[in-house]
Amino acid sequence: xxxxxxxxxxxxxxxxxxxxxxxxxxxxxxxxxxxxxxxxxxxxxxxxxxxxxxxxxxxxxxxxxxxxxxxxxxxxxxxxxxxxxxxxxxxxxxxxxxxxxxxxxxxxxxxxxxxxxxxxxxxxxxxxxxxxxxxxxxxxxxxxxxxxxxxxxxxxxxxxxxxxxxxxxxxxxxxxxxxxxxxxxxxxxxxxxxxxxxxxxxxxxxxxxxxxxxxxxxxxxxxxxxxxxxxxxxxxxxxxxxxxxxxxxxxxxxxxxxxxxxxxxxxxxxxxxxxxxxxxxxxxxxxxxxxxxxxxxxxxxxxxxxxxxxxxxxxxxxxxxxxxxxxxxxxxxxxxxxxxxxxxxxxxxxxxxxxxxxxxxxxxxxxxxxxxxxxxxxxxxxxxxxxxxxxxxxxxxxxxxxxxxxxxxxxxxxxxxxxxxxxxxxxxxxxxxxxxxxxxxxxxxxxxxxxxxxxxxxxxxxxxxxxxxxxxxxxxxxxxxxxxxxxxxxxxxxxxxxxxxxxxxxxxxxxxxxxxxxxxxxxxxxxxxxxxxxxxxxxxxxxxxxxxxxxxxxxxxxxxxxxxxxxxxxxxxxxxxxxxxxxxxxxxxxxxxxxxxxxxxxxxxxxxxxxxxxxxxxxxxxxxxxxxxxxxxxxxxxxxxxxxxxxxxxxxxxxxxxxxxxxxxxxxxxxxxxxxxxxxxxxxxxxxxxxxxxxxxxxxxxxxxxxxxxxxxxxxxxxxxxxxxxxxxxxxxxxxxxxxxxxxxxxxxxxxxxxxxxxxxxxxxxxxxxxxxxxxxxxxxxxxxxxxxxxxxxxxxxxxxxxxxxxxxxxxxxxxxxxxxxxxxxxxxxxxxxxxxxxxxxxxxxxxxxxxxxxxxxxxxxxxxxxxxxxxxx
Numbered sequence: 001x002x003x004x005x006x007x008x009x010x011x012x013x014x015x016x017x018x019x020x021x022x023x024x025x026x027x028x029x030x031x032x033x034x035x036x037x038x039x040x041x042x043x044x045x046x047x048x049x050x051x052x053x054x055x056x057x058x059x060x061x062x063x064x065x066x067x068x069x070x071x072x073x074x075x076x077x078x079x080x081x082x083x084x085x086x087x088x089x090x091x092x093x094x095x096x097x098x099x100x101x102x103x104x105x106x107x108x109x110x111x112x113x114x115x116x117x118x119x120x121x122x123x124x125x126x127x128x129x130x131x132x133x134x135x136x137x138x139x140x141x142x143x144x145x146x147x148x149x150x151x152x153x154x155x156x157x158x159x160x161x162x163x164x165x166x167x168x169x170x171x172x173x174x175x176x177x178x179x180x181x182x183x184x185x186x187x188x189x190x191x192x193x194x195x196x197x198x199x200x201x202x203x204x205x206x207x208x209x210x211x212x213x214x215x216x217x218x219x220x221x222x223x224x225x226x227x228x229x230x231x232x233x234x235x236x237x238x239x240x241x242x243x244x245x246x247x248x249x250x251x252x253x254x255x256x257x258x259x260x261x262x263x264x265x266x267x268x269x270x271x272x273x274x275x276x277x278x279x280x281x282x283x284x285x286x287x288x289x290x291x292x293x294x295x296x297x298x299x300x301x302x303x304x305x306x307x308x309x310x311x312x313x314x315x316x317x318x319x320x321x322x323x324x325x326x327x328x329x330x331x332x333x334x335x336x337x338x339x340x341x342x343x344x345x346x347x348x349x350x351x352x353x354x355x356x357x358x359x360x361x362x363x364x365x366x367x368x369x370x371x372x373x374x375x376x377x378x379x380x381x382x383x384x385x386x387x388x389x390x391x392x393x394x395x396x397x398x399x400x401x402x403x404x405x406x407x408x409x410x411x412x413x414x415x416x417x418x419x420x421x422x423x424x425x426x427x428x429x430x431x432x433x434x435x436x437x438x439x440x441x442x443x444x445x446x447x448x449x450x451x452x453x454x455x456x457x458x459x460x461x462x463x464x465x466x467x468x469x470x471x472x473x474x475x476x477x478x479x480x481x482x483x484x485x486x487x488x489x490x491x492x493x494x495x496x497x498x499x500x501x502x503x504x505x506x507x508x509x510x511x512x513x514x515x516x517x518x519x520x521x522x523x524x525x526x527x528x529x530x531x532x533x534x535x536x537x538x539x540x541x542x543x544x545x546x547x548x549x550x551x552x553x554x555x556x557x558x559x560x561x562x563x564x565x566x567x568x569x570x571x572x573x574x575x576x577x578x579x580x581x582x583x584x585x586x587x588x589x590x591x592x593x594x595x596x597x598x599x600x601x602x603x604x605x606x607x608x609x610x611x612x613x614x615x616x617x618x619x620x621x622x623x624x625x626x627x628x629x630x631x632x633x634x635x636x637x638x639x640x641x642x643x644x645x646x647x648x649x650x651x652x653x654x655x656x657x658x659x660x661x662x663x664x665x666x667x668x669x670x671x672x673x674x675x676x677x678x679x680x681x682x683x684x685x686x687x688x689x690x691x692x693x694x695x696x697x698x699x700x701x702x703x704x705x706x707x708x709x710x711x712x713x714x715x716x717x718x719x720x721x722x723x724x725x726x727x728x729x730x731x732x733x734x735x736x737x738x739x740x741x742x743x744x745x746x747x748x749x750x751x752x753x754x755x756x757x758x759x760x761x762x763x764x765x766x767x768x769x770x771x772x773x774x775x776x777x778x779x780x781x782x783x784x785x786x787x788x789x790x791x792x793x794x795x796x797x798x799x800x801x802x803x804x805x806x807x808x809x810x811x812x813x814x815x816x817x818x819x820x821x822x823x824x825x826x827x828x829x830x831x832x833x834x835x836x837x838x839x840x841x842x843x844x845x846x847x848x849x850x851x852x853x854x855x856x857x858x859x860x861x862x863x864x865x866x867x868x869x870x871x872x873x874x
Contacts (some may be wrong), residue, residue, distance in 0.1 A: 121459035163381035187220035228253040249369035256378035262355035263386035345409035395466035400473040400644035433459035473644035474528035480640030589652035620692035638698035668693040681785040685793030718766035
C-alpha cells in the first residue's frame with residue numbers, strides 16, 4: 001500500500017487505521033473503499049497520531065512532463081503554509097457534530113472530504129501550470145483526427161495541492177499503454193490514452209466511444225476487465241433490474257475521467273462563446289485583454305488561455321446609465337443578438353444535461369451506482385475548478401430578467417447546483433469560496449515544447465454566496481408579481497384537517513392565479529420559485545452535512561435586505577486608518593441600501609372611519625390609495641423586474657450612495673435618499689425623493705418628487721425646483737431623449753439625478769448659462785448651494801431625520817465624521833460671505849476666493865452641525 005492510497009481513503013472519510021486495514025485486505029483503493037462504506041471496518045478504533053500525520057499533509061506543486069517525480073520539496077511545501085492569509089475555518093463546527101449530522105447511513109465515517117479543511121476568500125495561491133504541444137490521434141471508425149487532452153490542460157485551474165496529486169495520478173494511470181489482468185494470469189491488456197482523453201467534436205460521441213472500449217476481454221483467461229480501474233467487471237453486486245448495466249458506472253475512475261473531459265469540453269465551449277461575443281462587440285477588446293494581462297503577449301498565449309486567464313472573478317462589462325435613446329431606434333440587431341444568445345444557451349444547456357448524468361447522485365433512477373457512493377477525488381477537483389469557473393460567471397449576472405429570458409440554461413445550472421448539494425461528499429462545495437485567476441506572472445518556454453505559467457489564484461464568492469444575490473432579486477420580483485396584497489393573517493394553531501384544507505385552498509388559488517396571469521409573468525414567477533427552491537435545498541443539505549452552526553455563520557456573512565442593520569455594528573475605532581473607515585462605510589451602505597419597511601400612517605380606528613384603505617407618509621398618497629388592490633399584469637411584471645434590479649444594483653461608495661425604502665405591502669410606494677457626490681457642492685448632503693410607480697408603469701415613467709426643499713423655500717439646482725419638481729428628460733419634465741417603454745428603468749432615473757443633476761457645476765444646468773463654466777457667477781452659485789446644503793441637506797436632516805431614513809442619515813454622518821469636518825472647514829474658508837439666495841438666482845460681481853462666512857449664517861450652521869455629529873460618536 002502507498003501513502004497516496006491511504007490518503008485517498010482518508011479523503012473519503014476513513015481514519016488512517018481503517019484505511020491501512022482495508023488496504024491490507026484488498027489490493028486496490030476501489031475495493032477497499034467499497035467495503036469500508038459497507039461498514040466492514042467500523043470496529044477499528046481511530047489512530048489519533050496517524051490521523052494527524054495524514055490529514056496535515058502539505059500542498060504539492062503540479063508535476064510537469066519534464067519533472068514527473070518532483071511533486072514539491074519539503075521546503076516548498078512549508079512555504080505554501082506561510083502565505084499569511086487570514087483563513088476562515090469553514091468546518092470549525094464539525095467536530096461538535098461528529099456522530100450526529102456528519103454520520104451517514106453507510107457507516108460511522110464522515111463522507112465530507114473537506115472536513116477540517118480551511119478555506120477563505122482572503123486566500124491566495126501561486127501555482128505553476130504547464131502547457132504541452134497537444135497530441136492528436138486518428139479515429140479509425142470515422143477517419144477523423146481529434147486532439148487529446150494534455151496533462152497540463154487536465155490539471156489547469158487547480159490550486160489545491162492534494163487535488164493536484166489525484167489528478168496527476170489518474171491521468172498517469174489511464175495514459176499507460178496497458179493494464180495487468182486482475183486475475184493474475186500474467187497477461188497484459190492493452191489500452192489507449194485516446195480512449196479516455198480524446199476531445200471529440202461532441203460529448204455524446206466521446207461517451208459512445210468510451211462505452212464501447214472501456215471493457216475488454218483478457219486474451220489469456222477471458223475475464224472481463226474494466227480498463228479504467230483494471231478490475232474484473234461483474235454485475236452481481238449491482239442491484240439494477242430495470243436497465244442494462246452501463247459499463248461507464250463501473251468505477252469511480254470512470255466518473256473522474258468523464259467529468260474531467262466533459263467539463264473541459266464545457267469550459268472550452270463557454271470560452272469560445274464568450275470570445276465570439278467579444279469579437280462581435282469590439283475586436284479591440286481582445287487586443288486590450290492581451291495587453292493588460294501580466295506576462296502574456298500575443299505570441300505567447302492562445303485565444304482560449306487569454307480569455308480564461310483574463311476572466312478574473314467574472315467581472316462584467318460596465319453598462320450605460322442615464323438617458324436611454326430614441327423610441328424609434330432600430331432594434332433589429334438586438335433581436336438577432338438575442339436569437340444568437342438563445343442558440344448558444346441551448347448548446348451549453350444540452351451539454352450540461354448530458355454531463356450531469358455522470359455526477360454522483362444517490363437519487364438517480366434505478367438507484368445509486370458504485371461511483372455514486374464512491375466519489376473519486378478527481379471528480380471533486382474538476383467540479384471545484386472547471387464547473388465553478390462556468391458557474392461563477394453565470395451567477396454573476398446581475399439581471400434576473402436576463403436570467404429568466406435565458407431560463408433554458410439557468411434551469412439546468414440550478415439542477416446542477418441542487419444535484420451537487422444533495423450529495424454529502426459534494427455539499428461543502430456550495431459554501432466554499434471559488435478560487436479564480438487573479439494574475440498570470442510569467443510564461444516560460446522549456447525546450448520549445450512545454451510552457452510554464454505562474455498563475456496566482458485568489459478566493460472569491462462561492463456558489464451559495466453568489467446565489468444569495470439572485471435569491472434577493474427573486475424574492476423582490478415575487479413581491480412585485482403578487483401586486484398590492486394585504487398580508488394574510490392565519491390562526492397560530494390549526495388542526496390537521498384545517499391545515500389540509502388550507503394547503504388545498506392555497507394550491508387551488510395558485511392554480512387560478514397561474515391561469516389568470518400572462519405567460520411572461522408566469523415564466524418569471526416559476527423561475528423565481530425555482531431559484532428559491534434551490535437555495536433552500538442547498539441550505540438543507542449544508543445543515544445535514546455541516547450542522548446548524550455552520551449554516552448560521554454562513555448566512556450572517558451573506559447580503560441581507562430583510563431587516564434593518566443596526567448602526568451599532570458599524571463603529572469606527574479612534575485612530576482607524578482612512579482605508580478602514582471607507583471599507584466600513586461601504587460594507588454598511590451595501591447592507592442597508594435597499595430595505596422594505598412600513599410607510600403607512602397608523603389609522604385612528606374610529607367607528608366613523610369607513611374607508612379602510614391605508615394612508616402613506618408619501619407625497620403621492622392619494623394616487624397610491626386610488627390603486628389599492630388593483631391588478632394590472634403588465635405593471636406587476638415591470639415592477640417585479642424593477643425591484644429585482646434595484647435590490648442588488650443600487651450604487652454605493654464612499655463618494656456617493658443611493659438608498660431605497662419600499663413599502664412592504666405596496667411595492668409601488670418608494671422613497672429614495674441620495675448622498676451628494678464627492679467634488680460637488682452637494683457633497684455628503686442627504687437628498688430625499690418620493691417615487692410612485694403609477695398605473696401605466698413601465699409604459700410611462702415613474703412620478704418623482706424632490707422633498708429636501710427647506711419647506712418649499714430652497715431651489716438647490718436649476719433642475720430641482722423649490723416646489724419639488726424634478727426636471728429630467730427621462731421623466732418627461734424636460735426636453736431631450738425621453739422614457740422608452742420596456743427599456744428605461746427607475747435605476748437610470750436615480751443615477752441620472754445623482755450624476756447629472758447633483759453635479760460639480762450646477763450653474764451650467766440652466767440652458768441660458770450652459771456656456772458659463774468657471775465664471776464668477778458659476779462659482780458664486782455653487783457657494784450659495786453649499787450654504788443651502790449645510791443648512792438643510794445636512795444640519796436640517798440630522799436635527800429632524802425624515803422617515804424612514806433616520807438610521808441611514810445618522811450613520812452616514814457618524815462614519816464620515818472626520819471627512820465631513822474637513823469638508824466643512826474647507827467650505828467655510830472658501831465661502832464668499834454673501835447672503836444665501838433661496839432661489840439660487842444668477843449672481844454678478846467678482847467672486848471672492850476667501851471669506852469669513854460670518855455674515856450669512858454658514859459659520860453658525862457649521863458649528864452646530866459639528867456638535868451634533870460629535871454627539872453621534874459618543
